[in-house]
Amino acid sequence: MDLGIRGRRALVCASSKGLGRGCAEALAEAGVDLIMNARSPGPLARAAEEIRAAHGVKVEEVACDVTTEEGRAQLIAAAEGVDILVTNAGGPPPGLWSDWEREDWLAAIEANMLTPIMLMKALMPGMIARGWGRVVNITSQSVRAPIPQLGLSNGARTGLTGFVAGTARQVAPHGVIVNNLLPGIHATDRADALDAAVAAAENITIEEARARRAATIPARRYGTPREFGAMCAFLCSEHAGFIVGQNILLDGGAANLTM
Numbered sequence: 001m002d003l004g005i006r007g008r009r010a011l012v013c014a015s016s017k018g019l020g021r022g023c024a025e026a027l028a029e030a031g032v033d034l035i036m037n038a039r040s041p042g043p044l045a046r047a048a049e050e051i052r053a054a055h056g057v058k059v060e061e062v063a064c065d066v067t068t069e070e071g072r073a074q075l076i077a078a079a080e081g082v083d084i085l086v087t088n089a090g091g092p093p094p095g096l097w098s099d100w101e102r103e104d105w106l107a108a109i110e111a112n113m114l115t116p117i118m119l120m121k122a123l124m125p126g127m128i129a130r131g132w133g134r135v136v137n138i139t140s141q142s143v144r145a146p147i148p149q150l151g152l153s154n155g156a157r158t159g160l161t162g163f164v165a166g167t168a169r170q171v172a173p174h175g176v177i178v179n180n181l182l183p184g185i186h187a188t189d190r191a192d193a194l195d196a197a198v199a200a201a202e203n204i205t206i207e208e209a210r211a212r213r214a215a216t217i218p219a220r221r222y223g224t225p226r227e228f229g230a231m232c233a234f235l236c237s238e239h240a241g242f243i244v245g246q247n248i249l250l251d252g253g254a255a256n257l258t259m
């Protein structure tokens with residue numbers, strides 16, 4: 001299917017690895033020029049070069065921390081005039097409700113709620129002026145099916161979800177389409193780190209930890225960054241203009257929900 005976005009320009013945050021990389025790759029495959037971002041310049045440069053070589057699109061690299069005001073200022077300057085924004089950042093750490101102090105909450109809210117909101121605030125006016133835009137926020141399955149030990153993520157990302165629910169409907173009349181993509185368990189470095197922690201705690205191999213977790217998913221496997229990226233690219237496509245303010249769960253059926 002031709003996604004109808006060849007020649008458009010996208011900012012994909014936190015995209016040298018994992019789900020962000022999957023989104024960058026799928027957009028590049030559709031002919032979209034990219035601004036890619038991550039904190040570590042080395043892996044970012046390698047990812048950008050691989051995408052240029054594979055898809056022949058222009059790729060600009062901005063190495064910075066998207067969760068800081070300075071990092072966002074750098075990204076916003078580089079991304080002036082973009083048609084597509086994909087927001088992403090690392091997730092907050094797990095823990096227990098009674099352990100988190102005000103500072104932990106402020107960090108989670110800054111990274112996983114205010115960062116995407118500030119990027120939308122900066123970049124959507126240009127999209128509105130040009131009458132076309134797409135925003136995809138990478139959130140989490142925890143927004144629909146909260147994970148007890150991820151209280152910081154549940155809270156901060158639910159705040160973003162509430163903001164998007166209203167805002168997506170305010171910008172849609174101007175041709176700007178905003179949706180959230182909710183990953184369940186996907187095979188990325190983050191998933192490996194979680195499996196390694198379980199393996200160490202329970203004295204089992206990482207393969208065993210992974211197999212146990214995969215067994216809890218009706219699809220009986222982890223999702224892939226490629227599958228995730230394909231859905232992201234579709235939501236950024238010409239065909240997605242009637243999908244407004246949705247929370248799309250990609251979890252292999254893990255959350256047992258009717259809606």
Ligand code: NAP
Binds near residue numbers: 013065184186
């Ligand atoms: P990942 O494999 O660890 O990749 C994270 C990517 O983001 C890397 O490119 C990393 O590069 C970059 N990054 C992290 N923090 C950043 C920051 N502050 N500023 C700029 N770039 C940053 O992670 P992932 O699995 O793709 O997860 C992406 C998001 O989805 C996270 O918020 C995660 O909580 C959420 N999620 C993931 C899963 C899953 O199963 N994978 C499930 C639910 C939710 P640098 O380290 O060089 O910055």
